[in-house]
Amino acid sequence: SFDTAAIKNNIIAHEKQGFVYTYGTAGFRSNAEVLGSVMYKVGILATLRSKKLNGSTIGVMITASHNPEEDNGVKLVDPRGEMLEQSWEVYATKLANANDGETLLNAIDEIVAQYKIDLDIPANVIYAYDTRPSCPHLVKCLEQGLEAAGAKSTNFGLKTTPMLHYLVRCINTAGTNDAYGEATEEGYYKKLTAAFATAVKGKPRLSTLHVDCANGVGAPKLRELLKFIAPEILSVDIVNEDTTTVGQLNKNCGADFVKTNQRAPPSITITAGDRCCSYDGDADRIVFYYVTEDGTFRLLDGDKIAGLAASFITELVHEAGIDSIKVGVVQTAYANGSSTNYLTKVLSVPVSCVSTGVKHLHHEAEKYDVGVYFEANGHGTVLFSPDALNTIKTVEAKTPAQKQAIAQLSALTELINQTVGDAISDMLLVEAILTSRQWSFEEWDQAYTDLPNRLVKVVVSDRHIFKTTNAERQLVEPAGLQAEIDSLVAKYSNGRSFVRASGTEDAVRVYAEAATRAETDDLAFKVAQLVY
Ligand code: NG1
Ligand code: ZN
Incomplete structure (x- = not known):
C-alpha cells in the first residue's frame, strides 16, 4: 500500500546541495552521481501515474542514451509505450527537487489532488536499464521508491530503451483487440x-x-x-x-x-x-x-531514412490499391532543407514541422493514416493509424501484385516498433526496403543531395532567455535578435538558420545551411556571434 510514513522516512538525500533537477525532453539526465535521490522519486511518480491510469503498467527506463558513460538518466513510459504525458513533467520536476520528507509529501499531495488519484488502486511498474556502470546502484534507489509507494514492480533487466517501450505496450494491450505482441524479449x-x-x-x-x-x-x-x-x-x-x-x-x-x-x-x-x-x-x-x-x-541520416520509408510505403499503398491511406512525414527544423523539398516536391507527401523532442513528433505523426517521423539525428519510426491497420488487414487483393503489396505492408506494420524510435527495428526496416528494391546505399542516396549544414553549440550565461515560436524556427526573445538573423540569412543563397536553447544541455544551438560549405560555415559563425 501507499505508505506515507515509509515514503517520508526512506527518502534519499540530495547528493549535491543546490543542484536543480529538470524533467526535460529526455527525462532526468545528468552526471550519475546526483541521480540516486531522483530515482527514489521516480519510483513514487511511476506509482502515482499507474494509479491515475487505473493500474495500467508504467515503464521506467534508466539510461542516458548517447551521453558520456559517467552520465545517466531516467524516463517514464506511458501505457501505450509513449513518452510520459507532458503535463506530468512539471510534477516530476517538483518531486525530484523536494529535498526532505515533508516537502516530498506536499508535492505528492499536490499531484494526488490535481489528478484526483485514488491511492487505493494497485499500481504496476516495470523497469529496465542500459549497460552503464552506475545502473545497479540507481536501480536499487528506484526500487526503494517503488517499495515505499507500494507498487507491484518487475525488473526486466538489461534492455534497449525501445524494448522497454515495446514491453510496456504488450503488457497493457494483452488480451485486447490491439494486442501488440508477447511481453518478453524473445517475443x-x-x-x-x-x-x-x-x-x-x-x-x-x-x-x-x-x-x-x-x-x-x-x-x-x-x-x-x-x-x-x-x-x-x-x-x-x-x-x-x-x-x-x-x-x-x-x-x-x-x-x-x-x-x-x-x-x-x-x-x-x-x-x-x-x-x-x-x-x-x-x-x-x-x-x-x-x-x-x-x-x-x-x-x-534520419532525413534519408524518412524519405526512404515514405517513398516505399507510398508506393506499396498505391500498388495495394488502397490510395485512401495517406502517408505524411513529420520533421523538426533540423531536417535538411533538401529532404523537405524532396518529400513535398518529388514524393508529394505532406510534411509537418514540430518542435524538437520525440513526443512532439510522435503526436503529430498520429494525425496521419501513416505518419513517418524522424529527427535528423536518426531517432524515429512510422505510425499506422487504427483505420490504416484495419484497411491493410481486411482489403482483398484482385491481382497477384496487389496481394504481394498488401503482404509487404502488413509485414512492415509488424516490423516497425510503433511505440518509439528503435535502432534495431529501423535497421531491419531499411534493410527490408533496400532488399526489396535490391538497392545499394548509393541508390538510396540518389533521392536528393543534402545542403551543406552546420550545427554549433554556443555556451551562454543564461540559455533560458532564448524563446522561440513557429516550431522553434524563430526567436521571439531576446527582442530584435531574430531580425538580425534574418538580415544575415538573406545574404546567402538557399540560406536558413535558426537558434534555440537545448533541452538536454546547458547551451544554445545554432543551425545553418546554405548552398555551399563555405557560405554555410560563414553563416553559422556569424549567427553564433550574434548569440554570444
Ligand atoms: P536538444 O538538446 O534539445 O537539442 C537533443 C537533440 C534532439 C533529441 C534530444 C533528446 C539535436 C539538435 N537535438 O535535443 O534531436 O534527440 O536531444 O535526446 O540533435
Ligand atoms: Zn538514445
Missing part, C-alpha cells in the same frame, strides 16, 4: 524477425551490414536477435560491442559521434562498397553511411 525478437523474413521473401540477400553498437546495450541485444534470423536472409557484422570495459560506451563511436563529426568511427575501416550503420548507447537511434569510390564519406 520482441520473434515478432521483428518473422516480419523481416516476410518482407524480404524471394529477394536475394544484400551484402554484409556492419553495425557499430556504440559499445552499448544494442550489441548484446542485436547478437541475440540474430539467433532468430537465418544468415541467408540477413548478414550482420557487429562492431563496438565492448560493454564491459569502463569508459568505452559512446566513446568515439555511435550514431551521435557519426552524425556530429560526419565521419565513421575510427574503429571501423570502411572502404567503397561497405555498408555501415551506427546505433546510439541505448539503441533508439540509427544512422547509415558509406564512402564513395573517391573516398568521400556519405551519411544517410
